[in-house]
Amino acid sequence: MKPTVHDIARSAGVSLATVDRVLNGRPGVRRVTRQKVEGAIAELGYVRDVAAANLAKGRTYAFTFILPANDNSFMLGLGDELRGAVVRSSAERMQIRIVNIPPFDPGALVAALEAEFDGRPAGIAFVAIDAPEVRAAVERLAAAGIPMVTLVSDLPEAARDHYAGIDNMAAGRTAGSLMGRFLAGAPATVAVVAGSMLVRDHRERLEGFSAVLQEQFPGLATLPVLEGRDDPVLVEALVGKALNETPDIRGIYSLGAGNRGLIQALRSVGSLRRPMVIAHELTAFTRQALSDGTIDAVLNQDAGHEVRSAIRVLKAKADGLPVIAAQERIRIDIFLKDNLP
């Protein structure tokens, strides 16, 4: 049988309370006593039953998720996944609060983070904006000992505990590689549509994409980045304009959201002149466009995985448990028409 606290207490000749103190590193135990207990723990190969501990503690985990109120399918889908997780999580002593803030607004994010000081949550997850004031707020929360996970977009220099999202540099490189191969090496002009250069994930994708084109496909020239703010209406206008003004565009890399607008713009050009298109995030819109050939490949991050991973990591941090790195690595999905899930 697995040893329990009773076995340790008996073996060390102390009471349960003392075993508990040692186990949890609480003060008020004489050095010799502590060593006796630690000896028994090591000898018996004790490993704590976290479920029983949490039951006894009556502990419930209060987590806060701060999400931008973006009107695009990816963020809406992420919200759905999160609400699904909230329903299930209440059965596991978790209480998740969702805070919505205006998108691409560092001030709003800082305010939301600051507001968390009062509630003293067991952990915070948020979509980062890479700005000095955000980093400062994160440092303060970290100093207060609150575990933090960045979601979708990271903030690497700051003291977050974990990032639940894809490697965006690699995503950009992958897009570049596919674009280069699909265009078969012939000289061509490629347009890039982003949401905002303010968020790190978009910047990194662009960087990876440009690097691969330069290194491996020098025949491909890129136009200046179009910033669509992940807004379908704006994206449609920008892409429509670009396709009109630069008729020789043979490829488009849409590295942000708002692809509803991209697809609209593409549908209004003849299928003969349709460029090779690589976009991000599998949504109802991009899925349809992939099926009917309007889009050629979609790079995706699984919002459900990200949400569940963020919750698992926050819980592990709150419990002082290690995380399984491989399990929490968010993969870059590549979808063609043929491997749609």
Place this chain on the structure above:
Amino acid sequence: MKPTVHDIARSAGVSLATVDRVLNGRPGVRRVTRQKVEGAIAELGYVRDVAAANLAKGRTYAFTFILPANDNSFMLGLGDELRGAVVRSSAERMQIRIVNIPPFDPGALVAALEAEFDGRPAGIAFVAIDAPEVRAAVERLAAAGIPMVTLVSDLPEAARDHYAGIDNMAAGRTAGSLMGRFLAGAPATVAVVAGSMLVRDHRERLEGFSAVLQEQFPGLATLPVLEGRDDPVLVEALVGKALNETPDIRGIYSLGAGNRGLIQALRSVGSLRRPMVIAHELTAFTRQALSDGTIDAVLNQDAGHEVRSAIRVLKAKADGLPVIAAQERIRIDIFLKDNLP
């Protein structure tokens, strides 16, 4: 506060034991009593604390994993992941036994399955072989009420509860689509290397690959399938011979394992004549080959995800809990040199 069994007992005016009987559908409760309790459960919105229940039951889950003793990196890696999970799982009241059997041997699999009747495990996971006698054994275990999960290769007509693996038809189609696009539509000859047509996953990949080539890339002709039994030595011999005898091979789809041999064979042909290569499973060998350009794309299933998913599903089945379908769907990873994890 969340309602507990005490609240239900009080509200229904019965004892804890009776509440427990109703909660667990045990017999020996009068109809009216049962209804009173069910009323209270519904009214209070009770949801059971599974952790506490398991603690009280002193329940430990005995699971058996039956794996083929294949000498290829994928299966070895899967074994590693499983052993890692075994270590962690003991902390969660799980006891996982690993049974190794000879590969591609339906009789051995049947014998291993039959042997499980005695131990009455809480669940079994196994790499299926699609043969009538295997299906029959599975039906018998299902009739005995033992939850079963197929791993990596499925057995769809049988009564398994879940399949922890990729959609192999889609994987084959994806390989076909990439091959067609990478070869840029020019007429060419493509070789296909499989492990064995006896396992369903290999058959399905071939089917998907061939279908896409026929539908979308009629210029690509495939040679008769080479069956390498996932054995590096055999694969190397077969591929070497094919490359010698059919010098105009411009693409190779390796849909099974044993890619160590494939890579050896490829390295001994000049880089000028090197064909476009798409293989399955990211291992130390294929990773290296992808990096140095010997292989162009790798389709992968994450063995760690599969193992953890199989365990989660078996546990859920044993607890009578639902599974989160989206969480348990195993994705087809596509790796290029640029998005290696």
Place this chain on the structure above:
DNA sequence: CTGAAAGCGCTTACAG
């Protein structure tokens, strides 16, 4: 058919 009591492995006041 129903209930009182003990126990699963841990933690928490409280007393000394």
Place this chain on the structure above:
DNA sequence: CTGAAAGCGCTTACAG
């Protein structure tokens, strides 16, 4: 600095 006892939410003999 240390321990005895009660309790977290559930289940399990056992008695009636």
